[in-house]
Amino acid sequence: MDFLSQSLAAALEMIWSLDDEMYFIVYISLSVSFFSTLIASLFGVPLGFLIAVNHFSGKRVLITILNTLLALPTVVIGLFVYAFLSRRGVLGFLGMLYTPEAIVVGQVILILPWVAVFTMAAVSRIDERYRYTALTLGATRLHAALVVAREARFGIIAAIIAAFGRVIAEIGIAMMLGGNIKGFTRTMTTAMALEHNKGEFVLAVALGIVLLSVSLVMNIVFQLIQGRYGVQR
Amino acid sequence: MDFLSQSLAAALEMIWSLDDEMYFIVYISLSVSFFSTLIASLFGVPLGFLIAVNHFSGKRVLITILNTLLALPTVVIGLFVYAFLSRRGVLGFLGMLYTPEAIVVGQVILILPWVAVFTMAAVSRIDERYRYTALTLGATRLHAALVVAREARFGIIAAIIAAFGRVIAEIGIAMMLGGNIKGFTRTMTTAMALEHNKGEFVLAVALGIVLLSVSLVMNIVFQLIQGRYGVQR
Amino acid sequence: MTLFSLTGVRQVFEGRTVLDIEHLELSAASSYSLQGPNGSGKSTLLNILAFLEPPTAGEIRFQGRVVDWREKTLHLLRRKVVLVDQHPIMFSTTVIKNVEYGLRMRGIPSRKRRAAAEAALERVGLHAFADRQAHRLSGGETQRVAIARALACEPDVMLFDEPTASVDVENQALIEAVIQDIRRQQRVSVIFATHKRLEAARLAERRIFLFAGKVTGPGGENVLSGIIAHRPDRSVCTLGPTVELEVRQRLPSGPVRIAVKPEGIRVYSAAERQNVAFTSVLHSGRVLQMTLEGDAVKLHVDIGIPLKTVLSRDEAVDSGIMVGDTVRVAIDPDAIQAVQG
């Protein structure tokens, strides 16, 4: 237990002393995850909403495809994007491999289906009669859709938070597309997984504490919103 | 596109020719994931069931803790178990670090809360009146509990399948506790993430295809069960 | 003035015709009840009249103009007609914001909106609830807020789907009073679906009866399941083990739902056996219930199947029929409407 408690103490000391290297890794993680989530939400929320409120041929197929994309392992996404971005790949000329942007691309592919599917579920849960009520009170179609979106807001926010929680904790994409380059693409997860047995165990523990804290806070917010959401419906 | 299609062709050839190395990696992945899921289910299903059907003080707290454990990032679990199993750790004398057993330990910690929480949710969804109906028809308490478990069976099976899908695709724990030792702890995910840029790209693609296939099959079974389940309730 | 004019309106859901109206005219500034058994098409008709669901076929004129079902302009029509659902949906915000919603959609400025919404809440007696969360209301209060929300829109027509079916007795009285108030004080037309005959009698100037999607006479009451059989000389419908009614309508053998119009049922006291109307067949029955209905008395007679018919108060007094009496019942074959299935 001695070893563990020593590492913990050193890690806390590192967090407390505002260690530059550590905080820069945290910063990269948060900013990459933020942009991934932002981009995935910008496309995923409207996509999920449109699927939920519209009837069109192929809707079932599209839902099945999205559900299937939920099962994409991170390493498969990583490999797939790698094949495009590597020097030998079609998009190799962009020079994006082993940059934060490459991680964002992979993570967007990872969570866009999540955001879309959970937005769709949240919107679908809203009774058709909300729309009818808005219409009979004189709303245009657009306003009626906004009413539905408003009623589904907690579910949509919960979906976005869950997506952020997923990307901040994922490692496969960050490693394969970022390459764990110190000060550039080294995220909390890649640093923890690859550096701890190179003697940077204290850093790994400190990052673990930060990552765990972020994950728990996300989880608490998620549960609070779900609770609120559950009460209301 | 040339590079991608060449790799794909070579990968398919590798799968088709029953490449020993590749299939051994697949075998290790499947067996590790199988045992993780088995152990997590043996403990998680009864745990979830007991929480769902019993009323006791601290029930809410226990549920909150389990929900919180859902958010544990794989790398945090990996680091935590590492701290115990490493030569300097409390359980270092077991010599378990960098063995398949170590991966199983970490993965059980990862998915046991999942299995428990989703079993609990599935059982809680079963109307209290199922139990009352069994009781009024003369069932003992044990038999009434079995009725409830039977009604929740699709939900429980779905939970176990989802857990298997999660461990087969995870990489953080497999890497930190297994160490990607060829022929021993090298799983599909660790091989894909670490080996592709060491020239084993074809192997990585082949493994990607297998992993994707396994994930998709799990996902299809999961969706079928959920569909069945959804229809019935 | 004609408010709604429906011609050849049919609504088909999943291959099943749930509404089939040859012709129906509804006048402005009047009140109508829509009555009929479950599944007779009441809610479907209300949704069409509210412009929420286009019919599968047929033409609808509203205030003299043919309704164009393209979404682009439909909201302008919808702003003249508000439907209050049986289980009204409240938006997850405050009561007052709910009531203001229709006004906001109409571009009314915020201060005016608030005043109008408060006035509407006042009318349903829930002024004090303005700042409560709408989802916290009881069923009866929700129903009343929904009526206020509709009132605030100042529509030409208010449609209600079973406004009192899901509320307790006290709220029922309050809601009926509000509807009566709307009917009296405004140029608003009221059309409401209801199961309650007494409510229809109290609130409606005119009554529309639906049976299996069709407008029928006021016979939506004696709805029964039977089986059509063909005899050499006539077609009959057997109902239960003992009762057989003659049917004039031509239908293939098999199960049917029938509706017997009350005016086609005559009840004679056991003594008075001469001068019998319609047919030679007399059913023996017992009077189970007599109910006052406006100026008429509704009789509930059991002839092996339950039948309801209506007498004037004078007829009832003259006949000397009392609850519990054994009576003879004649049924006009032409008063029987049958629908397959």
Add this chain to the structure above:
Amino acid sequence: MTLFSLTGVRQVFEGRTVLDIEHLELSAASSYSLQGPNGSGKSTLLNILAFLEPPTAGEIRFQGRVVDWREKTLHLLRRKVVLVDQHPIMFSTTVIKNVEYGLRMRGIPSRKRRAAAEAALERVGLHAFADRQAHRLSGGETQRVAIARALACEPDVMLFDEPTASVDVENQALIEAVIQDIRRQQRVSVIFATHKRLEAARLAERRIFLFAGKVTGPGGENVLSGIIAHRPDRSVCTLGPTVELEVRQRLPSGPVRIAVKPEGIRVYSAAERQNVAFTSVLHSGRVLQMTLEGDAVKLHVDIGIPLKTVLSRDEAVDSGIMVGDTVRVAIDPDAIQAVQG
């Protein structure tokens, strides 16, 4: 023989007393109806009689023995009593497996089980449904299978919670016939909760009325909300804008729920004003409805509030009262039971 004997039985949920029975005896091989408004404790009592929920306090004797509420032996008692719910739960398997379930729990061997289950299905007319999936049944069929499932257990007591409340007219008739059949042909006791007075009259030898958790006389009908006020000489309960009833019970001022026993209500035709019973106060009212009930006639009178009372057939004929007549109504203050809230 006494089947159930309840003494001082109280059930409290979340601080609210929902059942409070001083003493109640139910005889074996008899049939009882449980009547009363929503929330009067009917389902709670049924759950206690089915040994599903122990009461908060009180003693229950079943077949002469005090019930021990420890779970260990309770299933042996439960095997003598089966409760059929209003919305029965079907296990997600075939109909026949559902019906066999109780027999399986009793360790009956498989072949005998199947035969008994088929016989039970036969009794509810659903023999042909044996191999269907139970979840695919309609509401009425589900109810009937649930009855068959209970019958198969060959219990001493069958409890029904509103057996016909959620089914259509045809299934209602079928279910009533099955219950009547159970009541006639077996030594089985039947206890059923119902809202339907006619059903209670048809199926029950004895009737139990609950009001606010207490056993009352057959007055569960005139349940109204009012406000108690104290006058110098007496206490009154005001109901609605115009009606004021004298109350003998001592209660603090404030809102109450009251129940007026029908036997405490006398109705006089407008002419006959002498010899008035109970009090000097006479209410003016109108007869809205007369309903046959066994050998009696139930009168529904509106005196500003709706009241129901019962006359014998002879009294009704003699009084010459007709539906629509204006009448005078006297109410016995001792017939009014009030409960705070």
